[in-house]
Amino acid sequence: MALHCNFVMTSRRDFLKGTGAAITGAAMFETRLSTAEGAPPVHSKDTARRADAGPRDVTLDINGVRHAVTVDPQMTLAEVLRGPLGLTGTKIGCDRGACGACTVWVDGAPVLSCMMLAVDLGQRKLVTIEGLARGDALHPVQSAFITHDATQCGFCTPGLVMSCAALLETNRHPSAEDVKAAIRGHFCRCGTYPHVIDATLAAAKASGG
Amino acid sequence: MVTGDTRTQKHPLGIVPGPLGEIERVVPADEAPPLPPNTQLEWIGKPVPRVSGRAKVTGAVKAAIRGHFCRCGTYPHVIDATLAAAKASGG
Numbered sequence: 001m002a003l004h005c006n007f008v009m010t011s012r013r014d015f016l017k018g019t020g021a022a023i024t025g026a027a028m029f030e031t032r033l034s035t036a037e038g039a040p041p042v043h044s045k046d047t048a049r050r051a052d053a054g055p056r057d058v059t060l061d062i063n064g065v066r067h068a069v070t071v072d073p074q075m076t077l078a079e080v081l082r083g084p085l086g087l088t089g090t091k092i093g094c095d096r097g098a099c100g101a102c103t104v105w106v107d108g109a110p111v112l113s114c115m116m117l118a119v120d121l122g123q124r125k126l127v128t129i130e131g132l133a134r135g136d137a138l139h140p141v142q143s144a145f146i147t148h149d150a151t152q153c154g155f156c157t158p159g160l161v162m163s164c165a166a167l168l169e170t171n172r173h174p175s176a177e178d179v180k181a182a183i184r185g186h187f188c189r190c191g192t193y194p195h196v197i198d199a200t201l202a203a204a205k206a207s208g209g
Numbered sequence: 210m211v212t213g214d215t216r217t218q219k220h221p222l223g224i225v226p227g228p229l230g231e232i233e234r235v236v237p238a239d240e241a242p243p244l245p246p247n248t249q250l251e252w253i254g255k256p257v258p259r260v261s262g263r264a265k266v267t268g269a270v271k272a273a274i275r276g277h278f279c280r281c282g283t284y285p286h287v288i289d290a291t292l293a294a295a296k297a298s299g300g
Contacts, residue, residue, distance in 0.1 A: 089268015129268035138266065146262035153284030154265030155272055190284065 016074045060121055062087070063131025071118045078102040078113035081128060089129040089158050093187065100186035103159035104128050110166040129158035132165060140203040141165040148199035152190035160186050164200040174204055214238035221246060261292055271295065 053073055060067050062085065069084050078095075081087045081104070090113055093101035097115040104113045105127035132139045141164045144150070151157045160183055167174055167182040174182070179200045183193070218236045220243045223229040229246065247254030264270045265288075272291060 087268070088271050091272065129266075133267055138263070142266040145266045146258060149256070149259060149262075151259065151262055151265040153272075153288050154261065154270050155284065155288075157265045158268050161266055 056119065058119055058121070060085075060118070060126060061123065062126045063128060064125075069118075073117065073119050075118050076114050077104070077111075077116045077118045077121060077126075080118040081113060087128050087130055091155055091158055093155065093159075098185075098187065099156065099159075100163065100183075101156050101159040103162040103186075105162060105166060108166070108169060110163045127162075129162060132161065139165055140207045141168065141200060144199035144203035144206065145196070148195050148202060150192050150195040150199040152188075152192050156186060156188045156190075160188070160196055164196065164203070167200065168204055168207060172204060172207065174200065176201065211235050211237055216240075218243065261288065264292070 055070050055072050057068065057070050060069060060080075062081075067085055069080065071080050071084070075083075076095075078090055078092050081090045082092065090104055091101040092114055093099035095114050097112045100112065102113040103110050105111070105125075106116070106121070107124045108127075133142060138146075139161075141161055145157065145161060150160070163182050163186060164179065167178065171178055176197050179197045182200075183196060188196070214237065215235050216238050217233050218240060219231050219233050221229045222232040225246065244250065244253070259265075261270065270288065270292065272288060
């Protein structure tokens with residue numbers, strides 16, 4: 001039995017769409033009021049901001065390569081990665097910051113890419129699961145995930161790998177509790193958590209930790 | 210109760226990694242010989258690397274189940290089907 005989660009709660013995307021419609025409606029109402037009273041239309045700071053709310057060109061630093069891409073301001077980082085840029089290694093599980101599948105690094109820190117707008121990335125450096133390996137040489141965490149069989153369906157794996165690898169960047173001697181804290185917020189429906197913890201500890205050991 | 214042509218055969222008895230004993234049983238004449246302990250076998254009891262492991266940890270897997278939560282736990286089959294489809298189409 002397949003169970004969609006979207007009918008339970010309003011999705012982030014629907015919320016953004018609804019908010020945009022409400023702002024547009026309010027602007028039209030404001031303009032009509034002004035016109036009806038014979039006064040010139042009011043152009044507040046917000047109105048000016050709305051005027052340039054269309055697609056915009058941004059340059060994103062992803063995995064050491066700069067990508068010029070045109071994005072809508074409301075597009076999340078995860079949507080831009082998977083859509084225009086074709087980097088589908090980053091998975092979107094819940095699209096509301098609950099499952100951790102979309103985790104990427106922003107300036108070395110794990111971030112939920114479904115909870116960040118692409119236009120907000122600015123000049124910060126982004127690393128996705130595709131940029132973790134050095135050519136054919138896998139990151140120690142990636143290798144350990146394979147040898148410890150820390151993947152089952154593999155859908156949550158990219159996010160888990162990014163968080164575990166980020167942990168080793170800041171803590172070369174993690175304990176099992178450290179790993180559990182690092183993967184808190186990651187949802188693995190297959191239940192591979194024990195193997196994920198073993199793999200991360202083994203990767204730390206293999207890296208000299 | 211074994212009927213027809215029979216013979217006796219010795220089987221290992223016990224639970225690994227504990228010590229294994231041996232027991233003799235009456236079996237049909239065409240019974241296959243007993244399997245030796247796993248340590249003497251080539252495949253049974255040995256870990257095998259997951260074929261899709263590398264693709265999964267590098268983000269190469271393209272999953273078509275975004276946003277779907279399946280309570281039957283058929284994700285592995287969905288992934289395998291996706292990989293097979295990608296392979297069939299030259300991906």
